[in-house]
Amino acid sequence: MAATTEGALSFSVAEVVEDVLQQHGNRLRDLDLESRKAEEAASRRNEAAGWLRKTVGVVAAKDLPAEPSEEEFRLGLRSGIILCNVLNKVHPGAVPKVVESPCDSAPVPDGAALSAFQYFENVRNFLVAVQELGMPTFEASDLEQGGKSARVVNCVLALKSYSEWKQTGGNGAWKFGGNVKPTVSVKSFVRKNSEPFVNSMSRNSSMNEKSFHVLSSDLESNKMSTASSLSTLVRAVLLDKKPEEVPTVVESVLNKVVEEFEHRIASQLELMKKTPKDMAVSHGNKSLLKFASSDKKNEDINEKVIKKEDVMQKPYVSDEKSKRQLLQQQLAFDQQQRDIQELKNTLHTTKAGMQFMQMKFHEEFHNLGMHIHGLAHAASGYHRVLEENRKLYNQVQDLKGSIRVYCRVRPFLSGQPNHFSTVDYIEDGNITISTPSKHGKGQRSFSFNKVFGPSATQAEVFSDMQPLIRSALDGFNVCIFAYGQTGSGKTYTMTGPRELAEKNQGNDPESLQRKTKGSHNGLSVPEANLVPVSSTSDVIDLMNLGQRNRAVGATALNDRSSRSHSCLTVHIQGRDLTSGTILRGCMHLVDLAGSERVNKSEVTGDRLKEAQHINRSLSALGDVISSLAQKNPHVPYRNSKLTQLLQDSLGGQAKTLMFVHISPEPDAVGETISTLKFAERVATVELGAAKVNRDSVDVKELKEQIACLKAAMARKEGEPDPMQHSVSGSSEKYRMKATEVSPFQSKKRDAGLFGDHNSCRQPMGDVGNIEVHSNAALRQKTKSFDLDELLVTSPPWPPVNSHGQNYGEDDKEIGSGEWVDKVMVNKHDVRRVESPLGSWAAENGDLADVFYQKYLPDSSKLYPDQSYNMLMGGNRFNVTSTDEMDDIDAATSDSSEPDLVWQFNHTKLAGMTNGIGQRTKKPNPKSVQSPELSKNANASLGPSPSRKQSNGVGIHLQRSGRQPAPPDMKRKAGNRK
Numbered sequence: 001m002a003a004t005t006e007g008a009l010s011f012s013v014a015e016v017v018e019d020v021l022q023q024h025g026n027r028l029r030d031l032d033l034e035s036r037k038a039e040e041a042a043s044r045r046n047e048a049a050g051w052l053r054k055t056v057g058v059v060a061a062k063d064l065p066a067e068p069s070e071e072e073f074r075l076g077l078r079s080g081i082i083l084c085n086v087l088n089k090v091h092p093g094a095v096p097k098v099v100e101s102p103c104d105s106a107p108v109p110d111g112a113a114l115s116a117f118q119y120f121e122n123v124r125n126f127l128v129a130v131q132e133l134g135m136p137t138f139e140a141s142d143l144e145q146g147g148k149s150a151r152v153v154n155c156v157l158a159l160k161s162y163s164e165w166k167q168t169g170g171n172g173a174w175k176f177g178g179n180v181k182p183t184v185s186v187k188s189f190v191r192k193n194s195e196p197f198v199n200s201m202s203r204n205s206s207m208n209e210k211s212f213h214v215l216s217s218d219l220e221s222n223k224m225s226t227a228s229s230l231s232t233l234v235r236a237v238l239l240d241k242k243p244e245e246v247p248t249v250v251e252s253v254l255n256k257v258v259e260e261f262e263h264r265i266a267s268q269l270e271l272m273k274k275t276p277k278d279m280a281v282s283h284g285n286k287s288l289l290k291f292a293s294s295d296k297k298n299e300d301i302n303e304k305v306i307k308k309e310d311v312m313q314k315p316y317v318s319d320e321k322s323k324r325q326l327l328q329q330q331l332a333f334d335q336q337q338r339d340i341q342e343l344k345n346t347l348h349t350t351k352a353g354m355q356f357m358q359m360k361f362h363e364e365f366h367n368l369g370m371h372i373h374g375l376a377h378a379a380s381g382y383h384r385v386l387e388e389n390r391k392l393y394n395q396v397q398d399l400k401g402s403i404r405v406y407c408r409v410r411p412f413l414s415g416q417p418n419h420f421s422t423v424d425y426i427e428d429g430n431i432t433i434s435t436p437s438k439h440g441k442g443q444r445s446f447s448f449n450k451v452f453g454p455s456a457t458q459a460e461v462f463s464d465m466q467p468l469i470r471s472a473l474d475g476f477n478v479c480i481f482a483y484g485q486t487g488s489g490k491t492y493t494m495t496g497p498r499e500l501a502e503k504n505q506g507n508d509p510e511s512l513q514r515k516t517k518g519s520h521n522g523l524s525v526p527e528a529n530l531v532p533v534s535s536t537s538d539v540i541d542l543m544n545l546g547q548r549n550r551a552v553g554a555t556a557l558n559d560r561s562s563r564s565h566s567c568l569t570v571h572i573q574g575r576d577l578t579s580g581t582i583l584r585g586c587m588h589l590v591d592l593a594g595s596e597r598v599n600k601s602e603v604t605g606d607r608l609k610e611a612q613h614i615n616r617s618l619s620a621l622g623d624v625i626s627s628l629a630q631k632n633p634h635v636p637y638r639n640s641k642l643t644q645l646l647q648d649s650l651g652g653q654a655k656t657l658m659f660v661h662i663s664p665e666p667d668a669v670g671e672t673i674s675t676l677k678f679a680e681r682v683a684t685v686e687l688g689a690a691k692v693n694r695d696s697v698d699v700k701e702l703k704e705q706i707a708c709l710k711a712a713m714a715r716k717e718g719e720p721d722p723m724q725h726s727v728s729g730s731s732e733k734y735r736m737k738a739t740e741v742s743p744f745q746s747k748k749r750d751a752g753l754f755g756d757h758n759s760c761r762q763p764m765g766d767v768g769n770i771e772v773h774s775n776a777a778l779r780q781k782t783k784s785f786d787l788d789e790l791l792v793t794s795p796p797w798p799p800v801n802s803h804g805q806n807y808g809e810d811d812k813e814i815g816s817g818e819w820v821d822k823v824m825v826n827k828h829d830v831r832r833v834e835s836p837l838g839s840w841a842a843e844n845g846d847l848a849d850v851f852y853q854k855y856l857p858d859s860s861k862l863y864p865d866q867s868y869n870m871l872m873g874g875n876r877f878n879v880t881s882t883d884e885m886d887d888i889d890a891a892t893s894d895s896s897e898p899d900l901v902w903q904f905n906h907t908k909l910a911g912m913t914n915g916i917g918q919r920t921k922k923p924n925p926k927s928v929q930s931p932e933l934s935k936n937a938n939a940s941l942g943p944s945p946s947r948k949q950s951n952g953v954g955i956h957l958q959r960s961g962r963q964p965a966p967p968d969m970k971r972k973a974g975n976r977k
């Protein structure tokens, strides 16, 4: 049965249907498809032929052209000789004996009939061998009939593939699919002859065999194209049919299919009946028998052949025939069903595998996402912690009172040819400078609280400084000073581009925008003014004025080099409306003159002198910083006006920020490194926690009471002859009291006599602001006391009280109405200033000399270091050239002493100062003063009640000689009792 089936299915049902449909009048034959199929078949055939020729050699394959037609291919292989020889080459011994020709010596002429036996033996042996190897086979009859070479080609290409597998070191059993058994079996014959099955087997089992990919895909495409061609044919047949005609047409087609099928089976059986019988019987083929019995494997074949003979010898009965056909079809159908099922299973498994992989992929993707999320979270946490650390660090720094240090790198200026920067990189608070070879090639890193790169804008800079500036509004004393070599951008940072406008400001006006101060009349002293302002533009105007007045000069390094230090001091006072607490803060904004190498700046003459003095004062600043950093008991503040000026900020409990500037040019690297080193040292200085300057309402009231009491006492004490008292008694008294009275004098005395304690750091209490009160008693005294009154209502002064006692003590002992003075150093020689107030200052300076010579001959012993020039307020002042500085020294060293006088008993000086006061009436064409100030000054020639320059003296020039001293002055003298 199996044998029958094997013989019957040398063609497929599909083929038959296709043929029938075509015969039925296929009008839409797909020519393109056909030609493509033909082309593909030719190319595969050529490939097979080429490989065969190559393998057996061109001589042996002389019957096979390189690119044969289908007919040539079939004829070339018909003898089976080439096939057997090729197989033996690929797999030696696969065909033990190859029958070369009926007579080996006399080649058979082309086209001459070879015996059927010879054909059969060679081809059969070949087919058995290839089947053993698990390759697709073909039917021997395929070489007899035209149009059947496709399977032969497939077989040859499979053999080629096998050969290549072996050549590439293929080992073990080469299998054409996992289902094919190495042994020949009946079943395998059935499969061999069932083309659809072979196709499906190839497709299923050889999927994983690399060498058969081409083949299997080809077969697959054949099948698909057959299916599509079938459906095209069916559609074409039914296209012009009416629906009612369709069943008839289908029936007729099916009948024809059945007919054709029967016809083909019959002809095939006929052929089979004829050929084996002829071969086996008429020629007594021993070799076949031998072949059949030589091997156990071949027994099956032998048996099969014999069975086939038996079947063929039986007469055909048409019933049996149709039954057999049906059975065959059924078998084929079943097989196809199984194949389909198998395919479905495979598809299902593949789908399941895909789903599993997809699920895995999603899972892994999800895990990856989680992981990335975790990392991002950790990263943000890390940044948060970093930020928190930075804040905490800054808080610790604040608590320690460390000087904050910010660094800013100037960008290259337009017109600079080379833009190679020495700044390697900037990150957070770190800056790395690359040092060129002459400084020892390498890098140096520095850490600061903040570093601004060349692209940082003024707004960015300010936003970072804002909290510090806001502190001034909260009652802290704040100092920001810009440091750096000449041309590094200090002035730019502090004031913005040249001419200030509200839009384009530096730090000063920015900070001023935070608050508009109270409106007071101003007191103008040349070059050091206290001017009430009511808006930001007021401040900007003042700053521009100050900027214009500032000494600048062109050097080789900066065409507008500042040749002086500049300081803007802003006093701020506020009152908490609910608690009545008064907060007072002040802010110094100091733009230092730049340090410079004189050979680089190429300055000469006056400029050179300036440079030397600038450098000297900066070096004094360095010494102060150094002492503070080492916590030395002695800090040499008094070595320069600059350090005296900054003493409050460097030594008191102010919040201090040094803004260090560097230039990016390689030839400035030396200065850059030393600037940064200096800044690093500054950062180590600890000043102690800053304290807010605050007076509660109670304290205020108590101060007022004390002031009244002291005023009363002063009136009583003032009864004796003032002159006598002033010359002897008061000077005694003064001396006696001075040791305790003025914080400032006390400071001087300590410095001179007791080892310069005042030079050590002062707590903010000592240098802090003391509230100013409008004392009714004071105001009532005289109308000519305008200036006094003005000052009383003026904002309080920043740190002065440097006597070594703390602020609380000051509060209690000094009492209300106490003036707190501000260290002010005029840029120019005050003696040369011609404004009434300036003259006043100068004259009072002289006055002080006179007074000391006359009344306090030994005061220099007591107060040898007195050098502050104390003025009330002032917005901007400068420390400049040597000469000027010397002048200032001269002026200021005298100036503080009269303050004592003023405190001591200014009424007694009235007679003596009157004459001097008259001298102040010299006109001063250069003076800049407000009408009110002028009026005030002329009216009273009242000096600032600062302790410098005998301000009090100036005031009392206009007072009646008997007028009791203002209570605050008395208190100054007596408050240390």
Ligand SMILES: Nc1ncnc2c1ncn2[C@@H]1O[C@H](COP(=O)(O)OP(=O)(O)OP(=O)(O)O)[C@@H](O)[C@H]1O
Binding pocket: 409, 410, 411, 413, 454, 484, 485, 486, 487, 488, 489, 490, 491, 492, 493, 497, 498, 558, 560, 561, 562, 563, 592, 593, 594, 595, 661
């Ligand atoms: N951040 C900046 N952006 C743009 N230009 C800047 C910047 N900083 C400085 N400059 C420019 O660099 C030049 C020098 O700056 P500036 O005068 O501020 O330096 P300086 O340190 O104050 O110098 P000196 O100590 O000699 O007075 C100026 O032309 C200024 O406009």
